[in-house]
Amino acid sequence: xxxxxxxxxxxxxxxxxxxxxxxxxxxxxxxxxxxxxxxxxxxxxxxxxxxxxxxxxxxxxxxxxxxxxxxxxxxxxxxxxxxxxxxxxxxxxxxxxxxxxxxxxxxxxxxxxxxxxxxxxxxxxxxxxxxxxxxxxxxxxxxxxxxxxxxxxxxxxxxxxxxxxxxxxxxxxxxxxxxxxxxxxxxxxxxxxxxxxxxxxxxxxxxxxxxxxxxxxxxxxxxxxxxxxx
Amino acid sequence: xxxxxxxxxxxxxxxxxxxxxxxxxxxxxxxxxxxxxxxxxxxxxxxxxxxxxxxxxxxxxxxxxxxxxxxxxxxxxxxxxxxxxxxxxxxxxxxxxxxxxxxxxxxxxxxxxxxxxxxxxxxxxxxxxxxxxxxxxxxxxxxxxxxxxxxxxxxxxxxxxxxxxxxxxxxxxxxxxxxxxxxxxxxxxxxxxxxxxxxxxxxxxxxxxxxxxxxxxxxxxxxxxxxxxx
DNA sequence: CCAAAAGTGTTGGTGGTACACCCATGA
DNA sequence: TCATGGGTGTACCACCAACACTTTTGG
Numbered sequence: 001x002x003x004x005x006x007x008x009x010x011x012x013x014x015x016x017x018x019x020x021x022x023x024x025x026x027x028x029x030x031x032x033x034x035x036x037x038x039x040x041x042x043x044x045x046x047x048x049x050x051x052x053x054x055x056x057x058x059x060x061x062x063x064x065x066x067x068x069x070x071x072x073x074x075x076x077x078x079x080x081x082x083x084x085x086x087x088x089x090x091x092x093x094x095x096x097x098x099x100x101x102x103x104x105x106x107x108x109x110x111x112x113x114x115x116x117x118x119x120x121x122x123x124x125x126x127x128x129x130x131x132x133x134x135x136x137x138x139x140x141x142x143x144x145x146x147x148x149x150x151x152x153x154x155x156x157x158x159x160x161x162x163x164x165x166x167x168x169x170x171x172x173x174x175x176x177x178x179x180x181x182x183x184x185x186x187x188x189x190x191x192x193x194x195x196x197x198x199x200x201x202x203x204x205x206x207x208x209x210x211x212x213x214x215x216x217x218x219x220x221x222x223x224x225x226x227x228x229x230x
Numbered sequence: 231x232x233x234x235x236x237x238x239x240x241x242x243x244x245x246x247x248x249x250x251x252x253x254x255x256x257x258x259x260x261x262x263x264x265x266x267x268x269x270x271x272x273x274x275x276x277x278x279x280x281x282x283x284x285x286x287x288x289x290x291x292x293x294x295x296x297x298x299x300x301x302x303x304x305x306x307x308x309x310x311x312x313x314x315x316x317x318x319x320x321x322x323x324x325x326x327x328x329x330x331x332x333x334x335x336x337x338x339x340x341x342x343x344x345x346x347x348x349x350x351x352x353x354x355x356x357x358x359x360x361x362x363x364x365x366x367x368x369x370x371x372x373x374x375x376x377x378x379x380x381x382x383x384x385x386x387x388x389x390x391x392x393x394x395x396x397x398x399x400x401x402x403x404x405x406x407x408x409x410x411x412x413x414x415x416x417x418x419x420x421x422x423x424x425x426x427x428x429x430x431x432x433x434x435x436x437x438x439x440x441x442x443x444x445x446x447x448x449x450x451x452x453x454x455x456x457x458x459x460x
Numbered sequence: 461c462c463a464a465a466a467g468t469g470t471t472g473g474t475g476g477t478a479c480a481c482c483c484a485t486g487a
Numbered sequence: 488t489c490a491t492g493g494g495t496g497t498a499c500c501a502c503c504a505a506c507a508c509t510t511t512t513g514g
Contacts, residue, residue: 012242185496205486
């Protein structure tokens with residue numbers, strides 16, 4: 001900001017790339033798009049686009065996601081800015097990575113079908129263009145940190161869910177196995193769940209009770225943060 | 231990254247602003263520069279400049295710091311990118327914030343004197359231009375998180391220091407009082423300090439033993455991370 | 461001899477971890 | 488009746504938090 005003359009400074013392209021995490025029963029997934037222009041046409045890429053002059057980065061991330069997928073009202077969070085000089089061979093481009101969490105089942109997938117867009121299991125996602133693999137790694141690390149410091153699940157699960165689903169979500173994010181009883185005890189201690197009278201009969205004969213998040217309390221916990229040690 | 235034509239996209243100025251934290255005996259300080267061009271000439275600002283086409287953001291942060299202060303070999307870490315549309319009234323500019331930690335006493339201050347650059351106690355720093363106050367807040371939050379998850383002090387203390395100094399550093403960063411015995415016990419459990427045979431006589435009649443970081447072990451702990459609860 | 465900072469351990473409580481058996485039901 | 492997943496409680500241990508007195512020595 002100093003000793004500068006604005007006019008003489010270099011301008012660059014600023015991209016925004018979205019790492020969209022989804023969860024569907026068991027596995028953590030990621031939404032990718034097949035690139036339809038050069039360079040790297042035909043290869044898989046994150047959901048990306050360029051910042052426009054009249055919007056900020058948060059708005060750009062949301063706009064681009066909506067434009068490519070039709071997804072709406074998705075909260076995205078900034079992860080990191082990537083700036084290796086030759087990261088995009090076509091043009092000097094800096095990219096700001098954002099990530100989002102969504103519940104795959106509860107978003108309309110018709111819109112996705114129009115585009116060369118597809119969910120992949122995170123573990124067997126294809127090689128991505130440029131430095132997008134590094135972006136995914138970094139976003140995943142951020143997601144894990146977040147899962148350990150704040151409740152997670154509101155954005156990634158259907159409205160009603162079983163304890164098992166919640167546990168599987170944590171296991172998928174942290175890539176680990178958790179003890180059923182300890183998980184339940186711990187999670188209940190946060191006091192953000194409402195136990196419903198309904199059961200989900202789809203996965204067992206006995207049926208499993210459904211839960212909902214208490215949205216008020218959930219949000220308060222997100223503000224406060226906590227320490228999830230497992 | 232998709233459905234785009236690179237040529238038609240908007241280009242923007244990309245600034246890098248450095249939040250330089252220093253520590254000097256008791257207080258956490260911040261390095262600011264008086265802006266000598268319009269807009270906002272004469273007001274205080276972070277250590278900033280613009281990204282050049284042929285460097286990445288990390289390099290830009292280091293170059294700018296060196297250029298304005300003469301400081302060398304300072305490790306800087308990216309915090310966040312700020313992009314409000316009218317954040318800089320002169321021109322559409324996105325700014326990437328970086329922060330650094332340095333030991334004030336052990337860096338040559340002569341160079342600083344040439345420039346309108348000055349250390350301020352963090353607590354009574356002046357109002358800054360643009361959104362720089364928000365950047366400082368965010369960097370401080372990042373610094374606190376880091377202090378709770380990784381050892382800190384190597385960059386902020388002289389080579390040899392007393393336990394008291396180390397504790398004061400943590401107190402300054404976390405803005406809290408800590409118990410002497412608990413702090414020492416906790417910190418010793420990390421096993422990254424070497425107790426020297428020397429004493430520092432400057433602050434008491436009895437003298438206080440000096441310590442050094444065991445650089446190997448310190449670095450390993452930084453990799454691993456830990457959970458500093460106090 | 462006294463003021464001022466340094467140094468040093470113990471205890472109680474909280475919370476994390478490990479662990480195994482019974483329940484309900486559809487097939 | 489049995490196979491499958493659902494649901495539940497306890498005991499040990501580690502770590503955090505609170506807390507006060509003695510030592511050293513320059514002035």
